Amino acid sequence: MTKQGLVVVPAEDVVVAAAGGRHLSFPPPRTAGDSWRKLAAQQIDLGAAVMGSWLDSMKASSPRHRLMAPAVAAAVVGGDAEHDEWMEKHPSALDRFEAVAAAAKGKRIIVFLDYDGTLSPIVEDPDRAVMTDEMRDAVRGVAARFPTAIVSGRCRDKVFSFVRLAELYYAGSHGMDIQGPITKVTAEAEAEEESVLCQPAREFLPMIGEAYAALVAKVGDIPGAKVENNKFCLSVHFRCVDEKRWGAVAEQVREVLRDYPRLRLTQGRKVLEIRPTIKWDKGQALEFLLGALGFSGEDGAGQDGGAFPIYIGDDRTDEDAFRVLRARAQGAGILVSRFPKDTCASFSLRDPAEVKEFLRKLVTCSST
Numbered sequence: 289m290t291k292q293g294l295v296v297v298p299a300e301d302v303v304v305a306a307a308g309g310r311h312l313s314f315p316p317p318r319t320a321g322d323s324w325r326k327l328a329a330q331q332i333d334l335g336a337a338v339m340g341s342w343l344d345s346m347k348a349s350s351p352r353h354r355l356m357a358p359a360v361a362a363a364v365v366g367g368d369a370e371h372d373e374w375m376e377k378h379p380s381a382l383d384r385f386e387a388v389a390a391a392a393k394g395k396r397i398i399v400f401l402d403y404d405g406t407l408s409p410i411v412e413d414p415d416r417a418v419m420t421d422e423m424r425d426a427v428r429g430v431a432a433r434f435p436t437a438i439v440s441g442r443c444r445d446k447v448f449s450f451v452r453l454a455e456l457y458y459a460g461s462h463g464m465d466i467q468g469p470i471t472k473v474t475a476e477a478e479a480e481e482e483s484v485l486c487q488p489a490r491e492f493l494p495m496i497g498e499a500y501a502a503l504v505a506k507v508g509d510i511p512g513a514k515v516e517n518n519k520f521c522l523s524v525h526f527r528c529v530d531e532k533r534w535g536a537v538a539e540q541v542r543e544v545l546r547d548y549p550r551l552r553l554t555q556g557r558k559v560l561e562i563r564p565t566i567k568w569d570k571g572q573a574l575e576f577l578l579g580a581l582g583f584s585g586e587d588g589a590g591q592d593g594g595a596f597p598i599y600i601g602d603d604r605t606d607e608d609a610f611r612v613l614r615a616r617a618q619g620a621g622i623l624v625s626r627f628p629k630d631t632c633a634s635f636s637l638r639d640p641a642e643v644k645e646f647l648r649k650l651v652t653c654s655s656t
């Protein structure tokens with residue numbers, strides 16, 4: 289974006305010049321230093337030095353928007369060399385499309401799509417994160433050819449109201465609420481439950497409801513703060529809160545969590561996420577869905593020549609799914625990001641517009 293000779297750089301999404309694709313191996317090598325181990329520490333520490341670490345974590349993942357000239361922007365993120373190096377490890381999935389298609393040949397492609405920041409751009413108001421008709425067409429096209437799932441932190445009904453495609457699988461609440469495609473039969477009210485495939489955190493529903501009420505009461509007075517009920521998890525948004533008051537948000541959330549030791553905190557893009565302590569995340573949801581589609585097991589063996597899962601996501605919570613793909617040495621994890629980030633994904637795309645282009649290419653290549 290250009291404004292009076294300056295580049296408006298959301299530092300959360302610091303932009304550096306895109307490097308061309310000049311990458312050879314498939315999948316590309318893992319980020320140096322196994323930085324995914326650091327990502328495993330994404331659960332925010334509730335122990336000593338809690339407030340400092342919460343706030344540091346909130347700031348580190350959500351730097352302020354800044355106005356910068358391109359050269360300054362490059363300097364801030366370590367210059368083009370750092371970006372080039374990162375792009376070598378996580379090349380553009382568009383530039384490497386042929387390599388991805390070749391690796392998938394003879395296998396069953398299964399597509400997993402995160403919602404916010406992947407199918408819709410990040411916006412200030414979570415209720416307005418709509419998807420364009422063009423994106424919907426692209427997803428519809430993919431779903432007509434390959435099993436396709438939306439895997440989102442949002443509650444399943446909410447994300448369905450944005451996507452509005454009955455033929456997809458939906459894994460809402462960070463994978464804790466999985467539903468299969470809605471058919472004519474399951475569309476009938478009483479049969480809807482039959483399309484629910486997995487809800488491992490059901491027993492937490494009353495507790496989540498209580499914690500939601502407590503959070504609304506606690507952070508409701510902080511201007512800009514917003515609590516979103518995602519059914520099996522909760523989001524406390526601080527995107528619109530003055531940075532000086534982020535500490536107050538963290539403090540209030542911590543107070544509520546003190547009363548609920550069976551709930552834990554993770555962090556997304558300018559959002560604190562409260563969820564049950566069960567070992568279930570987007571990675572487990574990915575494994576569950578692969579199994580439901582007949583591709584369980586480490587080698588992804590099953591029908592046809594095995595599975596080739598493609599997972600596209602932009603957030604820390606998507607790393608759980610990228611890690612599963614790495615561990616299974618299967619498919620392709622694609623991070624949506626404009627700038628270098630620690631990730632277990634093999635490839636990258638810059639933004640939802642590139643995601644749309646990638647999905648369209650998948651459709652075209654499967655039709656030829």
Ligand SMILES: O=P(O)(O)OC[C@H]1O[C@H](O[C@H]2O[C@H](CO)[C@@H](O)[C@H](O)[C@H]2O)[C@H](O)[C@@H](O)[C@@H]1O
Nearest residue numbers: 403404410411412414417440441523527557559
């Ligand atoms: O797993 P996702 O589908 O990516 O959901 C993660 C969270 O996304 C939403 O929040 C994010 O997007 C909002 C709209 O662009 C933005 O305002 C917010 O700052 C982002 O964190 C959603 O509202 C959350 O409930 C999800 O957990």
